Amino acid sequence: MDVYILGLLLVFCLGAQARPSQPECGYDSCNPIKEDMLNVHLVPHTHDDVGWLKTVDQYYYGDRNDIQNAGVQYIIDSVVQELLKDPSKRFIYVEIAFFARWWREQDEAMRDQVRMLVNQGRLEFILGGWCMNDEASTHYNAIIDQHTLGLRFLSENFAECGRPRTAWQVDPFGHSREQASLFAQLGYDSLFFGRLDYQDKNKRLNESNMEFVWKGSPNSLGETANLFTGVLFNGYGPPGGFNWNQGSGDDPMMDDKRLHDYNVEKRVDEFLKAVQDQAKHYRSRDIMMTMGSDFEYQNAHTWYKNLDKLIHYVNARQQNGSGVNLLYSTPSCYTFQQNHLNQIWNGKDDDFFPYASSAHTFWTGYFTSRPALKGYVRQSNNYLQVCKQLDTIGNYRTGWMTSSGVEVLKEAMGVAQHHDAVSGTEKQHVANDYAERLSNGYKSCENVTNMALKRLLPRFQQEPPNLQFCTLTNISKCEITENYDKVVLEVYNPLGVDSDTWVRLPVNGTVFDVFSFTGDAIPYQVIPVTSETKKIPERKGTYAQNELIFQLTGISPLGLQTVWIQKGKGDNSSYTPFKAFPSADFTMQNKLVSLTFDHITKQVKEMENLQISLKIPLHQKLMHYFGFSGNNSKDEFRASGAYCFRPNSTEPKTMMVQSAYIVQGDLVQEVHQVFPWASQVFRLYKDANNVEVEWTVGPIDISDKSGKEVISRYDTSLQNGGVFYTDANGREIQERKRNYRKTWNLNQTEPVAGNYYPVNSRIFIRDPAPDAQFTVLTDRSQGGSSVNDGQIELMVHRRLLHDDSFGVGEPLNETGADGKGLVVRGKHYLVLDTIKNSARQHRLIGLWLYRQPVIMLTNVSMDREQWYTQFNTQVSGLNTLLPENVHILTLEMIPPNPLTPISLRQAIVRLEHFYENGEDEEMSKPAIVDLQMFGFFNITGAVEMTLGANMMLKDLNRLQWRVMPSGDEPAIPYERQTYRELKLDSKGKLPQITLNPMEIKTFIIDFNG
Incomplete structure (x- = not known):
């Protein structure tokens, strides 16, 4: 059934001829351990901030090295060359915003070599999001979106071998239980992070409780949201003295005995001590050591040459009775070994906020830092969902062009979720760059929404004029409503239920005619713009003296409603002075x-x-x-x-x-x-x-x-x-x-x-x-x-x-x-x-x-009767009402694969039950939903996917963990149902879907218009 998956297979098969081997990725590709020893999993890695001290572009190209010596393109170049030399070497990569850029620059020969490395598990993608997102300032909708963006890139280019099995949140400043729940639903087997409160860490070290099962949703999703979690011993850096990044200053492995500075025995002794210092705080036979840090491996040769020597000389000690075995590894391989211990792990059902690194250093200021950027990110999320919905609803044989327009805002939002972006912890010029990217995304989405409106609005052949967003109405600034006598508003409701909203528009004048989509007059009120608002410097050049206020009710789900506004004549009884x-x-x-x-x-x-x-x-x-x-x-x-x-x-x-x-x-x-x-x-x-x-x-x-x-x-x-x-x-x-x-x-x-x-x-x-x-x-x-x-x-x-x-x-x-x-x-x-x-x-x-209604508007020269005759004034995207406790989280067009017919269209649909178990007597009950609810297209098939829409749910087989019972866990009072593939019955209907509290179901649907 699934055209998307079929298309992916075709793409992968084209490149398969050049590959030297069949895929051996995943847990099967791990380097072997020694059962009777303390195995030290060395994990070569780089942590590449998607903007922080430098912008995303500056970090990628290695610009402005006077600020920080970092060039991501050189890191990936260098690591790939080293991995190609030796099948035993391993490397993990995390930030897909950077890797996708690098990948697009490569020729097909290099891509085939990288696919080989991925297929053999030598290059492994961890986390897989567009960035490593913050966990305090991010909304779950945006977290899911940015992971979907990265995971689907990996799926499309590396198939199953590109699928991450481990979440890697090594740098965020505190950790959310909801994030753990989302990772479990994305299909990950484990999570590792670096920062936790110093008092918490000391207690965990003393009790050898650095690894546990995190219960991400103990009251609603139960075991579905459980996730094996580990706290990294050294943050995400190597043991002290063993950083071999070029210029680090740490002693290399000098193994020529003819040298006066020969230091192998000394360095091995120091490393074995670091191993023992770490191992005594962990309960298992294995430990993991992170060999890398921020923007490291620009010269991967220096790292790997010293790591090769370290592994050789430490393992040589086994002949003299040492019980330590070093190997190149990944967090996934380490997870797999921990799982095979079959031991009972402690559980945790709260979160890791607030984070304090010392007695007077609580990292709680960034919860508010850069509030304007935080507000802009939240507003941009609203626009992105509208853009994706209209792209899907209005799509008619134009999916490739319109969906590529959506990508600009999707990628800008993906970058903005980074733990030094929406968190507000970046340099000022970087914050400006994040805002500019979002602004460019808005402009791109204006094109997408206008293409959709050209399908949805016309009753006949006449195209509507292009409509615009007015993004500064919060400071009473909008050129169209300030300067034109006749304005049309198209108000779009991104919710799956009827919505009401209050509209406030900057205007000049006090008397207006405001008409609903039916042509009825809408009551309004005009109040002056405050002197405090007029002082805001960003209002420079605007002359709006008043605000026009009215209410819109009953905006149809996924629907448009027209409002006509023109300057009127007569009394100004609706003007309300201070x-x-x-x-x-x-x-x-x-x-x-x-x-x-x-x-x-x-x-x-x-x-x-x-x-x-x-x-x-x-x-x-x-x-x-x-x-x-x-x-x-x-x-x-x-x-x-x-x-x-x-x-x-x-x-x-x-x-x-x-x-x-x-x-x-x-x-x-x-x-x-x-x-x-x-x-x-x-x-x-x-x-x-x-x-x-x-x-x-x-x-x-x-x-x-x-x-x-x-x-x-x-x-x-x-x-x-x-x-x-x-x-x-x-x-x-x-x-x-x-x-x-x-x-x-x-x-x-x-x-x-x-x-x-x-x-x-x-x-x-x-x-x-x-x-x-x-x-x-x-x-x-x-x-x-x-x-x-x-x-x-x-x-x-x-x-x-x-x-x-x-x-x-x-x-x-x-x-x-x-x-x-x-x-x-x-x-x-x-x-x-x-x-x-x-x-x-x-x-x-x-x-x-x-998910507020979004206003798109334009000035017009025609009269109201002409507009109402030529164009639809009310449009609804649903033909079946949703239950009150269900929300359409995602409706997103999948760009057509170049190898599949344009008539075969697909979209991601996510439905969520947005109440917790027991939260409300009625709303916490399971909900039944008809997937064939959409009014503008007909669903011909659906496959249930994992949360990231990158893997069929029926193929997910997460590692299972034994957890110490806490004694106060509520029993989930219903039987969970999981639908794998939804097929049409003899009447052309899909089976209904049951959603339980806090459950999100993700589907890839086939549809036609």
């Missing part, structure tokens, strides 16, 4: 929520859920910590920097409201607060069940020569007993306890930074006594905590004047277009409800936040 803050307490409310503000402080004082009469005191403040200004000479002098959060006090300074004013209208009510160098808007839309808080911070004042870390703190009366909850990469919820770690007795040395956790989409506290949960949802990743009972605080922006000496080499001091400190704007969403009802609330809002 009013002075009243002299009495002010309450804004709709039918569902009320928020009351104190007339003296101008700050919020109370929130109520009117549906259930649940009222709590609520006080919100903008505050800031002063970043510690140390010189990093000792741990106690560690400065707050791009990685590290270290406030110089446990109590932040409150920023006082200087002035406040209100907006009262039928559609939206607002309270505006102005601070010395920040502002806020509390916003309540008609019929909304949540309050929107828009914060604008910057330029952060550094006139006092002090860096600052700005937080938004929400104080309530809830008694949460030190317990709070954060999401893991936008998916499962993790319980947090103040000053507590589940797996060791914490000695808390930084009471604020040591209690910060990554908040990718939500954080909440609960109090059973009034049965209340207060939730704050975010529009980007941020650091957050509940430092004191009843509080939630989120760090929204930071500007620092000292580097924290972890390599980036410059302070985190971002500036804007005017050369002053960067102004950043973002949003929080506040929800108050019962504990029972809250899960549904925050799941649905969280889903909407990262």
Whole structure:
């Protein structure tokens, strides 16, 4: 059935004639061990950051070596030549963003040689993502996408031998349980990483517990998400004194006895000591040593020549009774040997956040660093999903051209997930490069979406004009709506259910005619653009004086809805000017929520859920910590920097409201607060069940020569007993306890930074006594905590004047277009409800936040009647409604293979159940889905794949591990069903699919239009 797999086989067969041998990759290709000895698996490797101190291009070509001596193309060149010389040698490669670039530059003869190395297991791909992604600031959707991009490149060029079996997260600064769950679902057998809290590591070393089975989803997916995990002894470098990268300064193996500096015996003794020092902390007969580090092996010959000698002389000692055996190996081969021990391993079901490298060095600042870039990455993910969906829905014999346009944004997003990209821990010029790549991806996707719209919109033959994205509406800037009298909006809903959204557009004028897709008038409200917004330097050249606000409801799933806007005539009764803050307490409310503000402080004082009469005191403040200004000479002098959060006090300074004013209208009510160098808007839309808080911070004042870390703190009366909850990469919820770690007795040395956790989409506290949960949802990743009972605080922006000496080499001091400190704007969403009802609330809002409807717009010269006659004004991509607990995670066109007919089209479809087991009485039940739900094409067949869409699920056979029972594991209360291949029945129907809580099912579908 599967055309994609058939196409791959054809491609692979073309190159097979030149290959000297059949594939012997995988565990069968491992070098043999000696059963009665301590086997040391030497793993030659390089860690190639996809941007950090230099841009991706600079790293690849070896440019700007004055910053860092690194050229990835030379590393791969050199390693390949060394591997070709000796069948026993091994090397692992990780970052496909670099390898794919190198591969595209090679001729077919070189490609055949590399395929031979891969087929024989001599060159092994590990991890296989486009990059080694961060685990704190990344959303699970983007994690899956970037791995899919890399894994499918490997599949298309190396077939099964290119499939990674091991995850390799050696450099990220803390590790997420959700990441482990995703790795298990990608089909990996193991995970190895380098960084964990120093107290945790010391305990694990003392207890020989450096390897264990990580339970990635103990409450929902069970064993499906379990993953064998190992902590690397030396981070990801070699033992001290044994780095043979060119210029390292470590002594080479000098084995000519005629030399005065002959050192073989000394070096062997030193290495055997390093072996014993490591082995005593591991439970098995084997250990693994990482022989390489950042951007090493530019001259692979120096590494391999010394490694050859080391292996020879250490193993020669076996004749004198030594029990140590060295061999070239890979993490996969090491994993295979560990699995064959058949021992019972300890389990772990929490995560590895926060990470501290020493008593005063908590790497929790990067949860917020570069908040503008973090917001842009999240927004770009939304656009990418829309681009992929429209590419698939609108595809009509143009898949090769349109899908290649999608690749620009896919690759830019893949790069942006790197652990020194979205994390905010790169140099400024590199951050600028990441943003430029995303911007180029937007432009490329505009072409893709316009090609789709040319199929979806016309009723007759006339093509619609090209539409554009307006990406700066958050600062009230959009050339089309500011300068033209007649504008058409096409609003696309990327969700699989009907969606509502509020639209805010920068305009000039106060009177408009706004029409729905049916031609009915849409109520609107016009409010002035604030003076605070007008000060933002990036608005230079824009003249929008007002914002046009209206609501769209019932936007069809995977559907388009047309809105017509033109300047009108008549009264301006919908114009709502700013009013002075009243002299009495002010309450804004709709039918569902009320928020009351104190007339003296101008700050919020109370929130109520009117549906259930649940009222709590609520006080919100903008505050800031002063970043510690140390010189990093000792741990106690560690400065707050791009990685590290270290406030110089446990109590932040409150920023006082200087002035406040209100907006009262039928559609939206607002309270505006102005601070010395920040502002806020509390916003309540008609019929909304949540309050929107828009914060604008910057330029952060550094006139006092002090860096600052700005937080938004929400104080309530809830008694949460030190317990709070954060999401893991936008998916499962993790319980947090103040000053507590589940797996060791914490000695808390930084009471604020040591209690910060990554908040990718939500954080909440609960109090059973009034049965209340207060939730704050975010529009980007941020650091957050509940430092004191009843509080939630989120760090929204930071500007620092000292580097924290972890390599980036410059302070985190971002500036804007005017050369002053960067102004950043973002949003929080506040929800108050019962504990029972809250899960549904925050799941649905969280889903909407990262999959919001996208607006494409154009100015027109025709009149409305002409447009509505010529073009469809409402389009839906589904003919069957999805269950409320199911989400279309992916709809992505597969570029046609050059050897297959263009009429045979395929796409990746992922469906997910986005509730946890037991989270909601109704929504946590299994869901049944009809895969033939799409309205624009007909599915003719489907194959279920692993999560990365690179392997048929029926072919997956992961290693099994015995785990020590914990005694508190819940039983999964349903029988899991796994569909392998879905075939049409006699009526042309596919079987239905069952999705259980937190389950993601991935399919490659065949379809025709």
